[in-house]
Amino acid sequence: MSLQPTTTVARIAGYVGETVTLAGWVYHKTGKGKLVFLLLRDGSGTIQCVIFKKQVSETTFALAQQLGQEAACRVTGSVRADERAPGGFELDVHELELVGPSVEYPISPKDHGVEFLMEHRHLWVRSARQHALLRVRAEVIAAAQEWLNEQGFIRFDSPILTATAAEGTSNLFATDYFDLGKAYLAQTGQLYVEAGMMAFGKVYCFGPTFRAEKSKTRRHLTEFWMIEPEVAFADHEDNLVLQEQFVSAIVQRVLERRAADLDVLERDTTVLKRCVPPFPRISYDDALELINAHQGEVEGATPVPWGEDFGAPHEQLIASQFDRPVFVERYPAAIKAFYMEPDPARPEVALCADLLAPEGYGEIIGGSQRIHDPDLLERRINEHGLDVADYRWYLDLRRYGTVPHSGFGMGIERAVAWITGTRHIRETIPFPRMLYRIYP
The missing domain is CATH 2.40.50.140 (Nucleic acid-binding proteins)
Known part of the structure; x- marks a missing residue:
């Protein structure tokens, strides 16, 4: 039976x-x-x-x-x-x-501390709030992939084990790879997706990525999921338009299909309903002026010298001045990845942008136009102290039919945290991996 x-x-x-x-x-x-x-x-x-x-x-x-x-x-x-x-x-x-049967279930209706609940994460996911969060997560993932598929994108899976650092940082998880030396858990699939872009025009990868940063903030995980589209014959402006359409489509679908879960989470959806294009845009320089004008309104948002990156308090202050997600574009090239295209009118800044979510949730997307000139890309690789030999294949993409192209990456957990109004990112993934958490 x-x-x-x-x-x-x-x-x-x-x-x-x-x-x-x-x-x-x-x-x-x-x-x-x-x-x-x-x-x-x-x-x-x-x-x-x-x-x-x-x-x-x-x-x-x-x-x-x-x-x-x-x-x-x-x-x-x-x-x-x-x-x-x-x-x-x-x-x-x-x-x-x-x-x-179930006898003496550990998570009773009484209050439990976070550490206890994290130790019992395998059971905590059954509770109403966690259940609602993970249903929204599933909807965000489905919405992201289905929207890209409808726009003609091809899913192009990238490797999790890589031979080099994609962004030139040392915050990598390393492992021995047979007789070939060290391999690293991927920080991003972007470089490989660019190869797919040259084959299919519009592609994306989706999978886990890893950052060995010793950070304990509510916005960081050591293992998180990212979706990364890449488009041929697309410049910086095309990239921003794609991002705002993409994010808006995801948010509106969650509002439509997961309203009951948002109710369980007691999410105020007012700001989500305003998440429709166009999104406001400010330059890095304008953001510095904004921070100086409003310093003191957010704790820790002190003035930033030109050429330094923003911290979480600065992103919170910037986003608080707008009623929907905001792009901060044209950051100093020196603080960004080697593959970002310089602004031809002002080479000291890159044609890049971070998309900041409202309500203090910070960056949910980072993207840029990529360098398509092989000589310039090789110079940038050298300037970042990287071994050109490790990037021969990546330079080949510029030697055989190079085109202007752009792309971005959206962290699923940060997007879910904002959409659901969840303060800590650890609840937006079934089993979070953090600096002091790898069990269960």
């Missing part, structure tokens, strides 16, 4: 007056004499199941009384509409089958 249920909680509205079987876990249980109320979750939603002693066998009623939090069971009963019930429907139970 199949163990599959008749339907799911999410589809229960189509079965009012009918008898169905649901399969799930006991999220909560209360009893009142001859009545037992089970709040059953099945991954798609929750529904209240009512067990009335007179309508079931003595064995079934006794089982209902003994069920522990998170016990797995199958319940059969008739579906009834009830506005007072969670979700608007209830199940009057006829039969109850225990599939998997």
